[in-house]
Amino acid sequence: MATSAPGVLERNHFLLRRLHSLSGIVPIGVFLIFHLLTNSTAFLGPAHFDEHVHSIHSLPWLVAIELLFIFLPLAFHGIYGVIIAWQGKLNANQYPYMDNWRYTLQRVTAYITIVFVVIHLLHFRFAHWFGVMEYKAAKPLFFDFTQQGFLNLWLPAWLWMVIYVIGLTAAVFHFCNGIVTFCITWGITVSVPSRQKLSVAAGVLGFVLLAWGVVSLYAFGRGRPEVAEPGANVAAHAARPAGPHASP
Amino acid sequence: MAKQSVIVVGGGLGGLWAALRLAEAGVSVDLFSLFPVKRSHSCCAQGGINAVLDIKGQHDSVEQHITDTIKGGDYLADQPPIKTMCEEAPGLIRTYDRMGVTFSRTPEGIMDQRLFGGVKNKRTCFAGATTGAQLLYSIDEQIRFHEAEGRVRKFEFWEFLSLVLDEQGVCRGLVALNLRSMKVEAFRADAVILATGGAGLIWGRSTMSTNCTGAAASRVYQQGAKFANGEFTQFHPTAMKGHDKLRLMSEACRGEGGRIWVPRKAGDTRAGRDIPEDERFYFLEEWYPTYGNTVPRDVASRAIVRATRHMGLGVRGQEIVYLDLTHKPREFLKNRLGGILEMYETFAGVDPYTNPMEVFPSMHYTMGGLWVSYEKDGHTGGMVRAHPRNHATSIPGLYACGECDFGYHGANRLGANSLLSASFSGRVAGDAVAAYIKSLKSATEKTPQGVFDAERRRQEEFNQAILARTGGENASTLHRQLGELMSEHVFVERDNAGLDKALAGIAELKERAKNIALDDQSGWANQLLPWARQVQDMLVLSEVMTKCARLRDECRGSHYKAEFELKQPAGKFAGDPEYEEYTAKWKANNEKWLKHSIATHTPAGPQVEYWPIEASVMAPEKPRDYR
Amino acid sequence: MDRMIHFKIKRQDGPNSPPYWEEFKMPYAPQHNCISALMYLREHPVNIKGQRVAPVVWESNCMEEVCGACTMLVNGVPRQACAALVDELEQPIRLEPLTKFPVIRDLLVDRQKMFDGLIQVKAWVPLDGSQDIHLHAPRISPVEQSLRYIFSRCMTCGCCMEVCPQYHDGSPFVGPAPLGQVALHNAHPTGGFFKADRLHAIMGPGGITDCGNAQNCVKVCPKDIPLTEAIGALGRQTTVQWLRDLLM
């Protein structure tokens, strides 16, 4: 092992592992909470949603913020996470303890989440690379933009819904179970009872996040006659009351 | 002179202490063991380790510890080493404490002490119910530190086969068998320390670990080392029966109120708990009204044998008695004896809280062992520190410590004194060897290679001969039969007719052992080959033990022949003429028998002679009397 | 009276030989454990087909679950075979060598890695020599003693390592048992002087960060050692140590 001088990774092993752990909570976890919360406002109506999205999109230095607080951490957490997940030899079938299932699912959901996130980003954030769904142009009418993505892009809507429910569930489980393991990793919960209490709290959070996600999917996916035709998003916008921040 | 090196064989408390002292002295140590040293038999000890700390307001004193040990051993041990051991015990315990042993604590955070058999004061330090393991682990950790620093090299999964002796008969190293590759190799060393533990397996099954065969001691005995007091082995009254081992049910069970009984009706087939009170025979309470169930180990063992073998009252007609704790509240038992009762439940599959436990005496400890010397300090009456004669065997350059030597316990060992003697003797042996190799006139480097090669070849040929044989005796069968023989005749009670039978039986087994053939001819991790050799070496040692027992016509400590018993006059004490007469008889008997029996190997069997004991600390004026 | 004990034993002639299963039947007797049965089979090494074969190779010593030598998989679970009572096991009883350690032969494995791990984490209380210095260790309260006592019972048996999905030949992870020993020695009043050394030893690759919180280890430990609590506590200690290293 100690034959060659340790490389950068080895020398900073502890730091990297702790950053991986931390990045799962801040910023990625925090982002997930806000992201799902924002999405869930779609359930209250397109206007609500657009309003929220707009307030986010009008943050200064948005690209920098996104890069620094979302894409980079996510890329780091995801890629390093895959490396970590690779190192485990799953054995829950042989030792089916509940904690072992959670450990196993943390790995399984990590793989699912990384696939999901890639699909998801291509779906919404970078679809314009393929010449569809012009992201920038969609700004004020984000609800419609999103709905288009679900109803009229590449795959049948039901399949999108299935993919999103899976991705959502995986990400939420991964995050909430991650909170519990995070607290062990950092020595926040040491005793078994404290871990059990935290597990319950994390479970509750999980249900909330899941509910937010599901209602937003419902809101986008239930479909409305006005947007049934391709390319009708502008018309759809005209057909409903404009949000307070709608640009002229 | 090149850096000197020493080989320590055995990694129990004795071996590890010796290795530690040598490593600290800057000597490089090669540590040999059959398995990782952390798994040595010392880890089985539960009860505790004795040292006078006098923390219970009982005015306990080192003098009292010395007296108890000498008397406990029925005066049959050389006293200067006992004196030094008891004096240094508190220091040894302090050192263990510094090593991080998790000794049980008083509310004030100092080490707690409890009461053990054969003494009046609380003198036993303990770490929960796993004292031996805790001590072993802590010193194992110290050795691991020296291993990390390169001062100690471990040869685990190596079996010691024989010593390499030069033309002058000086020990220059050893030959060992790699238990994986089955390669036999010779190793050089300026001295060898043997710390290979007890020999319980000679009785087939015992409370000892299954690697306690005594084979290593037997091998050096066969190369000329003298074996002392072989007839003295301790039989613990209460052990569980098992196919593989007789698991110890600690003396503490009786200490906490356990009662021993058998059904009054011979061959009663009812379960123990279904037998009504008035059909139970509490023979210890009936026969020894004063002490009842807490009579000393040897007395209890003898009584149990009497009730079962002579009176035929064993449980279900077998050699079993009940050790009953069911009358005690569950909570109380859990607190005091939890660990032990759990073990009973695990292995018997029966709940000891509601069922009386089934036990019988078992071989437990070998007081006898390799004869070792010491240097007496004329001023203090103890041992001279770090003297090369301490713990030296009769072969120059070979030292012995731990249970495989014969020091400290005489004819009977007190509870919790052997963790002490194993640790202490290891420490002394380490210091002694450090001094010995300094004084060595010619270093082992100069010993010609031929001497080593010759011994290696001898051992290889021995192995080849066994491996080549097909269709012959099975070593396990011979071992089982040896165990049956020893348990029948060389047990708690002995008589000369029985011992003669045992000697004849052993001779026959030795003959048959020459035809041992193996079911495994593999040259890789072959466990039958070392086992076959161990069985042969056990036979040699069993002959020593039996012969010494046959020759000793008296009762002393654990060695009991009814025919020669000097009965203490009941109800009479010192001052009474009848008692004085008894004392006079006892003294006359001492004239003849208060001597070490020293066995020397010859092709015709053991030659036994008697060497005087050194009683310079406490003259044998008063008979042992626990009334 | 024809009751038999039926064994299915996974055998392997040497480190590089292929494993194979062999079955044995022996007469029933009460209170047999797996090792006492193997001892019987050593004397009567006849397999179920009636062939006389080389007896099974295994390791054992104390026969009372304190030395840890006889650890193997009994019906798929790692435990001390000497304490695995035949009467309580489903037959045929499957005996297999531990899978996380190199097999030497049959049920005998090489657990040297575990002892190396103890060196790696410096699991000892440094002494200035074993001579009597006429002083005890500092006082230790009964509560602290009982905490340390639990950890000090570790017999290096390897059960916890066997079930840990993060511990295997492709991973540098030291495994849970040595981590428990770090917790033990850090909690000693003078052993604690060298806490930083031990923490540094587990902050690199293969150290505490390689635990994935599967928590199987704690479920199989025959000595009920609270390994996951040790891991939590060490998580905290390493975090603090890392900060200290950074700032001082």
Ligand SMILES: Cc1cc2nc3c(=O)[nH]c(=O)nc-3n(C[C@H](O)[C@H](O)[C@H](O)COP(=O)(O)OP(=O)(O)OC[C@H]3O[C@@H](n4cnc5c(N)ncnc54)[C@H](O)[C@@H]3O)c2cc1C
């Ligand atoms: C069940 C039980 C409970 C006990 N409880 C207590 C107690 O409470 N208090 C007390 O004071 N005493 C107690 N004793 C006694 C005490 O445990 C032992 O006397 C003591 O541990 C012996 O230590 P040792 O170092 O001599 O040998 P061991 O610990 O037996 O070590 C022997 C070593 O020698 C090695 N070895 C053997 N043969 C060879 C060979 N051929 N080649 C290479 N290596 C070899 C082995 O690998 C091992 O490392 C108890 C004994 C038993 C059986």
Ligand code: HEM
């Ligand atoms: C993109 C794909 C992802 C992969 C491959 C991945 C992988 C992993 C892995 C393997 C772990 C376990 C680390 C360990 O046990 O040491 C982990 C932990 C964690 N992940 Fe992820 N993850 C991903 C996405 C996410 C997301 C989106 C979030 C949050 C919303 C998240 C939050 C967490 C948290 C909080 C932990 C716990 C950290 C700890 O135990 O210390 N992860 N991740």
Ligand code: HEM
């Ligand atoms: C419930 C279902 C979800 C819906 C409807 C949804 C919707 C969207 C939409 C519309 C965007 C583009 C909006 C924007 O750029 O502001 C987006 C971006 C994104 N989503 Fe989701 N999402 C869902 C779940 C998730 C999940 C589970 C994750 C997992 C981590 C996730 C991670 C992301 C990321 C990383 C971005 C890019 C963020 C950015 O550009 O700033 N989403 N999502």
Ligand code: SF4
């Ligand atoms: S922690 Fe428990 S399971 Fe692990 S090696 Fe120690 S005793 Fe065995």
Ligand code: F3S
């Ligand atoms: S099973 Fe392994 S992953 Fe961690 S919690 Fe235990 S060490």
Ligand code: FES
């Ligand atoms: S033989 Fe020691 S634990 Fe089984």
